[in-house]
Amino acid sequence: MERAGGCCLSGVDIPGRRCQDVGLTNRSRPEAARQILQLVRFDLPGSEMSIVLPILAVAFAAFCVWLAVRIVNRGERWAKWTLVGTTVSIPVLCVGSLGPVCWKMAPNRHFRDSRFVRLYARPDGVTLWGHYSDFRSDYYRDLYPIMARPGRVGDLLRWWAELGTDKDVIPMYNKKYIRWGVPTEYR
Numbered sequence: 001m002e003r004a005g006g007c008c009l010s011g012v013d014i015p016g017r018r019c020q021d022v023g024l025t026n027r028s029r030p031e032a033a034r035q036i037l038q039l040v041r042f043d044l045p046g047s048e049m050s051i052v053l054p055i056l057a058v059a060f061a062a063f064c065v066w067l068a069v070r071i072v073n074r075g076e077r078w079a080k081w082t083l084v085g086t087t088v089s090i091p092v093l094c095v096g097s098l099g100p101v102c103w104k105m106a107p108n109r110h111f112r113d114s115r116f117v118r119l120y121a122r123p124d125g126v127t128l129w130g131h132y133s134d135f136r137s138d139y140y141r142d143l144y145p146i147m148a149r150p151g152r153v154g155d156l157l158r159w160w161a162e163l164g165t166d167k168d169v170i171p172m173y174n175k176k177y178i179r180w181g182v183p184t185e186y187r
Contacts, residue, residue, distance in 0.1 A: 003008070005147070028184070049174065064086075067079055067083055067086075068083075069158070071083065071112065089131075089134040094139065095143065095160075099161055101140075102135065102165065102178065106135070106165040106166070106171070106180045107133045107182055108166045108169065108182075109166050109169060112131055115131070116129060117131070119172070119183060120170070120181070126153075128151050128181070128183050129183070130181055130185070131181075131182045131184065132181045133180045135178045135180065136176065141176070144173045144178070147173045147178070148173040148174060161178065168183070171182060
């Protein structure tokens, strides 16, 4: 399996590397393939399918390169529209999925799984006490600061996040997360 110029597995060379440098030995192809998959594998906490995300990322990158080659070399119109559709649809899908995720993650009015804390205090002395649940996700980290600011876009995102939630649950927006408060008493 080893060649003079580098490491070979099924005809793929890694220039300047010996098979032992990348953790491969002279074994059968299925064993070598398993070793390669272990090299590129990373574990997500609590995930059984930790190889899926890197495979999807590589497939998406390969699709983008293929599409760019079609546009540059042949100037095909369908390839240009596909590229526009792909670049527009990914942010739209991210914002569109924020609402259903918030609806699923927000607690209902009967939530009592956290400790009893002060949720909010007004300047006139009225204090709202209750339980809370934080929602943090790296996928939406760019949207949290927008939701925390006043303005039309922030109002629209807040409306979308609260649309399917319980009306007695109060969302409090921060630049790093959303805290869903479940009030139980006013003092």
